[in-house]
Amino acid sequence: MALVELRSVSKVYHLGGEEIRALDGVTLDIEEGEFISIIGPSGSGKSTLMHILGCLDSPSHGTIKLDGVMIQDASPRQLAAIRNRKIGFVFQFFNLLPKLNVVQNVELPMIYSGVSGRERRQRAQQSLEAVELANRSKHRPSQLSGGQQQRVAIARALVNSPRIIFADEPTGNLDSHTGEAILALFRKLSAEGRTIVLVTHDPEIAAVTPRRIEIRDGRIADKVDAELAGLHRPAQAAAAPGT
Amino acid sequence: MDRSAGGKADVMNPLRTPLANEALQTSSLNIVVTIGVGLREIWAHKFRSLLTMLGIILGVSSLVAMSALVKGREKAEKEALIAIGGLAEVRIEAQELPVEQQSSKDQAVGITINDVYALAASAPLVTRLSPEMRVPATVSANGKTFRPPFCSGVWPVALEMNEHVVQYGRMFNEIDDELARSVCVIGTETRDQLWGKPEEVGQEIIPVGETMFINGQPFTIIGMFQHYESEQERKQHALEKLEEQRHGKKPIGTTRNRGWGGRSGGWAFWIKNATIYMPLNTAWMKYRSGVSRVATSNTGAGPSGATGDPRLSALVVRVADAEQLGTALQQIRNVLMCTHRGLEDFAFRTQEDWAEGIATFVRNLRLSGGVIAGISLLVGGIGIMNIMLASISERVREIGIRKSIGATTGDIFVQILVESLVIAMLGGLAGLVASWGLLQLITWFSPTDNAPIMSLSAMALAFSFSLLVGVLAGLFPAFKASRLNPIQALRYD
Numbered sequence: 194m195a196l197v198e199l200r201s202v203s204k205v206y207h208l209g210g211e212e213i214r215a216l217d218g219v220t221l222d223i224e225e226g227e228f229i230s231i232i233g234p235s236g237s238g239k240s241t242l243m244h245i246l247g248c249l250d251s252p253s254h255g256t257i258k259l260d261g262v263m264i265q266d267a268s269p270r271q272l273a274a275i276r277n278r279k280i281g282f283v284f285q286f287f288n289l290l291p292k293l294n295v296v297q298n299v300e301l302p303m304i305y306s307g308v309s310g311r312e313r314r315q316r317a318q319q320s321l322e323a324v325e326l327a328n329r330s331k332h333r334p335s336q337l338s339g340g341q342q343q344r345v346a347i348a349r350a351l352v353n354s355p356r357i358i359f360a361d362e363p364t365g366n367l368d369s370h371t372g373e374a375i376l377a378l379f380r381k382l383s384a385e386g387r388t389i390v391l392v393t394h395d396p397e398i399a400a401v402t403p404r405r406i407e408i409r410d411g412r413i414a415d416k417v418d419a420e421l422a423g424l425h426r427p428a429q430a431a432a433a434p435g436t
Numbered sequence: 437m438d439r440s441a442g443g444k445a446d447v448m449n450p451l452r453t454p455l456a457n458e459a460l461q462t463s464s465l466n467i468v469v470t471i472g473v474g475l476r477e478i479w480a481h482k483f484r485s486l487l488t489m490l491g492i493i494l495g496v497s498s499l500v501a502m503s504a505l506v507k508g509r510e511k512a513e514k515e516a517l518i519a520i521g522g523l524a525e526v527r528i529e530a531q532e533l534p535v536e537q538q539s540s541k542d543q544a545v546g547i548t549i550n551d552v553y554a555l556a557a558s559a560p561l562v563t564r565l566s567p568e569m570r571v572p573a574t575v576s577a578n579g580k581t582f583r584p585p586f587c588s589g590v591w592p593v594a595l596e597m598n599e600h601v602v603q604y605g606r607m608f609n610e611i612d613d614e615l616a617r618s619v620c621v622i623g624t625e626t627r628d629q630l631w632g633k634p635e636e637v638g639q640e641i642i643p644v645g646e647t648m649f650i651n652g653q654p655f656t657i658i659g660m661f662q663h664y665e666s667e668q669e670r671k672q673h674a675l676e677k678l679e680e681q682r683h684g685k686k687p688i689g690t691t692r693n694r695g696w697g698g699r700s701g702g703w704a705f706w707i708k709n710a711t712i713y714m715p716l717n718t719a720w721m722k723y724r725s726g727v728s729r730v731a732t733s734n735t736g737a738g739p740s741g742a743t744g745d746p747r748l749s750a751l752v753v754r755v756a757d758a759e760q761l762g763t764a765l766q767q768i769r770n771v772l773m774c775t776h777r778g779l780e781d782f783a784f785r786t787q788e789d790w791a792e793g794i795a796t797f798v799r800n801l802r803l804s805g806g807v808i809a810g811i812s813l814l815v816g817g818i819g820i821m822n823i824m825l826a827s828i829s830e831r832v833r834e835i836g837i838r839k840s841i842g843a844t845t846g847d848i849f850v851q852i853l854v855e856s857l858v859i860a861m862l863g864g865l866a867g868l869v870a871s872w873g874l875l876q877l878i879t880w881f882s883p884t885d886n887a888p889i890m891s892l893s894a895m896a897l898a899f900s901f902s903l904l905v906g907v908l909a910g911l912f913p914a915f916k917a918s919r920l921n922p923i924q925a926l927r928y929d
């Protein structure tokens with residue numbers, strides 16, 4: 194059983210009476226421990242796909258199974274719980290809370306999962322160690338460089354030990370050198386066995402992942418890639434963490 | 437990281453439990469943490485929060501201060517009421533006959549000493565009877581003359597009836613009354629008028645043993661009451677004494693007499709101080725032709741000046757219980773109708789009207805104060821709502837982030853509501869402190885006024901109102917914030 198199973202998922206928006214198909218019958222499986230990139234130009238529907246995968250949005254049609262649970266009909270409350278425990282987000286603009294210091298930012302997901310104060314601090318510190326920022330825990334985000342801020346965001350994504358991490362253009366706001374360092378961090382996390390989905394428009398960044406899926410006009414575009422992504426996974430699953 | 441990942445595996449185990457169970461788990465959002473978030477948010481915008489709180493501060497402090505002032509005033513009014521006898525005291529006075537009984541005018545005898553004995557025997561609810569024979573008097577002594585408003589022949593029981601306390605000398609007793617001795621007891625005002633005030637003379641003269649002429653007849657003063665004064669006057673005197681000590685001298689020049697009616701309730705104390713009492717029999721023997729039988733001059737209760745006329749000016753009775761005043765009055769009426777042979781030539785005077793007046797006055801004051809405080813609390817609430825709305829549109833992105841990492845709609849709702857509540861709560865607490873300061877200020881400015889009484893109930897009421905306002909003002913912004921779509925909120929710049 195795959196970690197994520199999408200079956201003919203569609204998302205339809207109604208804009209002024211016009212019907213816009215942001216996603217059109219996407220079928221996709223993501224195995225546990227996979228490092229996968231979703232690429233496509235802006236407007237292709239890759240963001241919508243990520244939002245649906247990340248439980249920020251629900252599909253109009255089709256089914257999603259995440260970690261063995263069907264979530265297409267889940268209530269907003271249940272979706273929030275899934276986002277909190279099973280999913281970690283890393284955004285292009287870091288999205289740290291400027292009024293909180295680094296460790297408080299990292300603690301935030303645990304506040305919503307009701308972790309006690311002492312354990313929160315301990316786990317946040319562990320998570321910061323993983324991104325090599327433990328010595329900056331009392332700094333404000335504004336006192337950190339872009340790369341450091343993104344590493345804090347990654348620490349925050351990791352802190353609740355999610356089943357899957359979504360990174361939306363994680364290097365989009367960084368210079369190429371810093372961006373590479375962030376990608377290296379993702380590779381390292383992948384090597385530790387984490388499931389990571391990288392969303393980007395940049396083929397060069399997508400090149401770091403062993404598996405790539407291209408989205409065009411709301412569909413998985415490249416036949417070859419789609420087949421590669423397809424349903425015969427045992428070889429892939431074994432190969433992915435090794436790369 | 438490997439280590440930590442291994443350690444976290446245990447923590448991850450609950451993730452395998454069914455979804456519904458997990459959803460339940462999220463509801464354990466720590467309220468303490470949420471309040472902390474709210475406090476931090478308020479601290480981050482100190483000045484803005486202070487301005488927002490100001491409305492609540494003013495509302496709460498005006499509510500508490502207003503209620504304290506009203507309470508102080510109410511107490512002063514009640515003190516005055518008690519000084520003249522309280523609610524349980526009823527005056528029975530002669531009155532002109534009603535129209536239908538005018539033909540029997542010559543048989544109307546008015547209140548006599550017989551009525552007193554009849555009431556004592558037949559009206560069980562009446563506990564004390566104090567007959568009164570008023571003498572329109574001009575008193576003179578020490579080369580000075582004074583016309584007291586209240587010179588009466590009474591029984592010794594009048595002392596308790598009218599809550600008099602003899603400070604110097606003694607009250608006349610039953611023997612003095614029986615023998616109709618020429619003795620009298622005076623109040624401090626009479627002393628002040630004839631011998632001078634202690635403040636002016638420099639020493640307190642106690643004229644016990646002195647002779648005083650009442651309408652030309654010599655009387656021996658055997659006692660003097662204590663000086664009665666209201667709380668205000670007491671404070672005024674204390675203040676004057678303090679000033680005197682501080683400056684080492686008295687103010688030079690004539691002092692302006694501000695009149696005894698200047699302050700509420702003051703006249704009741706003045707009249708009490710100007711009282712002159714003599715034994716009832718003395719008044720009867722010496723002045724029986726000159727006794728004013730009625731308090732009001734418009735009655736025609738028969739020819740005056742008849743020798744041995746036993747008619748009284750008034751009869752003051754005290755009933756057992758102010759609650760049973762109505763029943764007691766009915767008893768008195770029944771007895772008097774009997775002794776007066778059906779002629780209704782008497783009337784009752786009670787303090788009920790005054791008591792009701794006090795109640796109405798206090799109610800009005802409270803109402804107007806409450807309305808003003810309520811309006812300022814309302815304005816404060818609008819201010820909070822306004823600032824919360826501004827705050828959430830500033831923090832759309834933050835709300836998006838919080839939602840994306842697992843905050844539920846309810847979590848966001850609670851967060852905004854708690855922030856609003858915390859502002860109101862801090863405002864309420866500051867308001868309580870401010871009201872205390874305000875009252876100190878008022879007391880400092882006019883120390884002789886009725887002392888405001890801060891009541892715990894008023895404080896609790898004002899504080900809980902501020903909390904209510906905080907919750908109400910936070911509801912709409914919290915609802916609005918919690919409904920934000922996380923995707924749009926994250927895109928928002």
